[in-house]
Amino acid sequence: MIEAKEKDPVSIYMESNPNPNSLKFVANKMLIQEGKSYDFPDIESAEFAPLARELFALDYVDRVFYMSNFVTVTKKENIEWVEIQNELKSKIKSFLESDKPLLTKEPEPYQPEIETVADSDTVARIKEVLDEYVKPAVEMDGGAIQFESFGEGVLKVNLQGSCSGCPSSTVTLKAGIENLLKKMVPEVKEVQALGV
Numbered sequence: 025m026i027e028a029k030e031k032d033p034v035s036i037y038m039e040s041n042p043n044p045n046s047l048k049f050v051a052n053k054m055l056i057q058e059g060k061s062y063d064f065p066d067i068e069s070a071e072f073a074p075l076a077r078e079l080f081a082l083d084y085v086d087r088v089f090y091m092s093n094f095v096t097v098t099k100k101e102n103i104e105w106v107e108i109q110n111e112l113k114s115k116i117k118s119f120l121e122s123d124k125p126l127l128t129k130e131p132e133p134y135q136p137e138i139e140t141v142a143d144s145d146t147v148a149r150i151k152e153v154l155d156e157y158v159k160p161a162v163e164m165d166g167g168a169i170q171f172e173s174f175g176e177g178v179l180k181v182n183l184q185g186s187c188s189g190c191p192s193s194t195v196t197l198k199a200g201i202e203n204l205l206k207k208m209v210p211e212v213k214e215v216q217a218l219g220v
Contacts, residue, residue, distance in 0.1 A: 032052075032053070033121075034051060034052065034053065034117055034120045034121045035051070035052045035117075036049050036050065036051055036052075036113050036116055036117045036120075037049075037050050038050070038109060038113060039094075039166070041096075041164075041165040041166045041167070042165055043098070043165075043166075043167075045086070045098050045099050045100075045101055046087075046096050046097065046098045046099075046166055046167075046185070047096070047097055047099070047105060047109060047112070047166075048094050048095075048096045048165075048166035049094060049095045049096070049097065049112065049113060049116050050093060050094045051093050051094065051095075051116075051120060052093070053093060053120075054092065054093050055090060055091075055092065055093055055094070055095070055120070055126055056090050056091055056092055056093075056126065058092065060091070061089065061090065061091040061168040061184060061185070062089070062090040062091070062127070062131060063087070063089050063168070063184035063185060064076045064080075064087065064088040064089065064090075065087050066080070066087075067080040069131075070088065071131075072127050072128045072129040072130075072131055073088070073090070073126065073127055073128075073131075074119075074124055074125070074126070074128060075088075075090075075095070075116065075119045075120075075124075075126055076088040076090070078115060078119060079097060079112070079115065079116075082108070082111070082112075082115075083100075084099050084100050084102075084103045084108055085097060085098075085099060085100075085112075086098045086099055086100050087185075089166065089167070089168070089184060089185035090126060091163065091168060091185065092163065094166065095116055096166035096167065096185045097112055146174065146209060146211045147171075147174050149208070149209045150171065150174055150179060150205065150209050150212065151171050153204065153205055153208045153209060154169060154171055154181070157204060157208075158201055158204070161200075162183075166185050167183060167184055167185035168183070168184040168185050169181050169182070169183055169184075169201075170182045170184070172218055174212075177211065177212065177213030177214060178213065178214045178215075178216060179205060179212050179214070179215045179216070180215075180216050180217075180218060181201075181215060181216070181217055181218070182217070182218045183217045183218070201215055202214065202215040
């Protein structure tokens with residue numbers, strides 16, 4: 025008789041981030057393939073995401089975001105984390121231990137509205153700065169940033185996860201990201217965020 029292999033237990037810890045309405049639930053295993061992220065701003069967008077759908081069934085959940093080894097949950101403003109964080113942690117842990125898939129079907133990939141041709145040298149440098157300096161910091165805070173477009177000195181980026189609706193995201197965008205990009209890529213005169 026072959027003994028069933030015992031599954032590694034799932035552990036979850038919580039991390040706060042600059043958005044007071046978002047909390048990052050970090051697992052001890054990878055949940056999503058490296059370099060991918062999935063943002064669910066409402067239950068309709070979570071058609072193929074069973075965990076997100078379960079979380080949206082809780083009336084205080086406003087947004088769900090998956091990336092790497094974490095799930096970021098954004099709550100409605102009228103409730104405090106202390107009232108709900110343990111229930112969310114328990115729900116996420118139970119779901120991950122059940123071995124159900126996080127996605128039953130790969131959602132359509134996010135496509136910028138503006139079609140891009142081969143990257144110019146400036147766009148290539150912008151993407152390099154975003155990948156090397158900006159993305160890791162944004163991911164640590166439970167969010168994601170994606171290049172959208174660049175033209176006439178204006179860089180447009182898409183913010184997801186905890187960055188969406190974060191009161192400090194505008195300050196971070198202007199004081200942090202915009203200043204860094206202006207220094208490293210002088211062609212950038214302004215950074216605008218979509219999805220904030």
